[in-house]
Amino acid sequence: MKEEERLDALREISHIGAGNASKALSQMVGKKIDVEFPDINMVRIEEVAMEFGSPADMVTTVAINLQLDKNGDRKPMGEMLIIMKEKAAKNLSSSMLTGMGQSESKKTKQINESALKEMGNILTGSCLSAITEYVDEKFIEGVPEIAIDMLGSIIDGFLLDIAEYEDEVMVFKTEFSSKEEIDASFIIFFEPEAREIILDELIENMF
Amino acid sequence: MGKNINIKMGRYEVNTPPVVLTAIGIGSCVAVCLYHNHKNTGGLAHVMLPAKEGKNSMKRADNLIESLVTDMKNKGITNQDIEAKIFGGASLFDHATNIGERNVESVKKELSKRDIDIIAEDTGGDKGRSVWLDTKNGSVVVSQVKGPTKRF
Numbered sequence: 001m002k003e004e005e006r007l008d009a010l011r012e013i014s015h016i017g018a019g020n021a022s023k024a025l026s027q028m029v030g031k032k033i034d035v036e037f038p039d040i041n042m043v044r045i046e047e048v049a050m051e052f053g054s055p056a057d058m059v060t061t062v063a064i065n066l067q068l069d070k071n072g073d074r075k076p077m078g079e080m081l082i083i084m085k086e087k088a089a090k091n092l093s094s095s096m097l098t099g100m101g102q103s104e105s106k107k108t109k110q111i112n113e114s115a116l117k118e119m120g121n122i123l124t125g126s127c128l129s130a131i132t133e134y135v136d137e138k139f140i141e142g143v144p145e146i147a148i149d150m151l152g153s154i155i156d157g158f159l160l161d162i163a164e165y166e167d168e169v170m171v172f173k174t175e176f177s178s179k180e181e182i183d184a185s186f187i188i189f190f191e192p193e194a195r196e197i198i199l200d201e202l203i204e205n206m207f
Numbered sequence: 208m209g210k211n212i213n214i215k216m217g218r219y220e221v222n223t224p225p226v227v228l229t230a231i232g233i234g235s236c237v238a239v240c241l242y243h244n245h246k247n248t249g250g251l252a253h254v255m256l257p258a259k260e261g262k263n264s265m266k267r268a269d270n271l272i273e274s275l276v277t278d279m280k281n282k283g284i285t286n287q288d289i290e291a292k293i294f295g296g297a298s299l300f301d302h303a304t305n306i307g308e309r310n311v312e313s314v315k316k317e318l319s320k321r322d323i324d325i326i327a328e329d330t331g332g333d334k335g336r337s338v339w340l341d342t343k344n345g346s347v348v349v350s351q352v353k354g355p356t357k358r359f
Contacts, residue, residue, distance in 0.1 A: 045216070045255075046215050046216040046217055046218075046255075049232065054231075054232075055231050055232030056231045056232050056337065057232075058352065063300050063302075065302045142302055143302070145300045145301060145302060147299045147300060147333075148352065148353075149234075149299060149334060149335045149352050150231070150232035150335045150337065150352060151232060152231060152232020152233065152234065152335065153232045153233055153234035153297065153299060153334070153335020153336070154234060154299055154335065155234070156216070156232075156233065156234040156235055156236050156255075157234045157235035157297075157298060157299055157300070157303045157304070157306060157307060158303065160235055160236070160255055160256060160306045160310075161304050161306060163255055163256055163266055164256060
């Protein structure tokens with residue numbers, strides 16, 4: 001089976017994953033969130049930043065490390081990132097906290113950040129659960145971390161670990177948008193070895 | 208201000224005034240800035256990975272620095288006349304690997320192998336950097352998010 005067809009299988013799954021994620025996000029912020037059709041592509045590592053903006057763009061990012069548990073043997077699976085403009089990050093965390101009944105005065109920087117981290121957990125979980133339907137592995141999510149910095153600087157560290165082995169990285173990407181300016185990119189970078197395991201099992205179990 | 212040329216990951220370039228060589232939004236990568244005073248010639252390499260035996264790739268410190276130095280040699284500049292400044296090698300997340308640190312180490316080793324002195328450096332930490340090398344005088348401006356802009 002050609003690589004493109006293998007990716008198609010994952011695209012199919014990712015539609016379900018993104019659908020789950022958008023439902024979860026809409027519930028969290030109490031607003032309708034539109035989710036763009038997700039896309040999965042192989043992208044040259046030095047071109048990845050351009051997929052999401054310009055390397056100098058200031059962004060708030062939630063990052064969660066992903067591991068794959070293959071019969072008790074843990075392998076790096078990749079990195080999940082939610083990338084937002086600062087304004088969108090503020091709006092998102094604020095909407096979430098309002099939804100949870102938090103008063104304005106309690107919305108400190110720390111509490112806003114933990115809201116965004118929680119959002120990272122929920123989105124990652126709902127997206128991965130779509131893949132688990134077809135893949136017989138356990139996924140392990142790390143603890144979310146937040147950084148506010150330039151887009152290029154934020155993603156290059158994660159990409160370099162993959163660049164050790166390959167020139168291209170598999171990028172899962174979808175965009176969330178709403179009337180209230182809470183646009184965000186939801187991204188997963190896949191490590192080469194884990195990518196092959198997931199694709200192989202998907203193909204086997206889907207067809 | 209001269210004309211800016213941005214050097215992407217895994218690329219390098221040697222140029223002369225009025226060009227300003229830049230590397231925008233670097234995190235764990237390292238920007239190697241080389242300069243020759245009398246010839247007003249500067250070079251910048253945007254290093255992605257440390258040197259690794261048996262691995263020949265323009266992503267890596269050894270190949271990129273070798274190409275940069277060769278380009279300068281072709282313009283009549285010997286290694287003894289080159290001064291180096293290095294920037295980057297940050298680690299923005301606690302759970303990230305130490306790839307930034309290993310990049311800085313490898314770049315230092317490759318420069319020392321070629322008898323090139325490092326006269327300034329701003330490396331490590333948990334913030335990204337943008338770097339501007341002015342080929343007019345070899346000065347490098349480094350900016351970080353929510354931090355002071357520094358000149359080296």
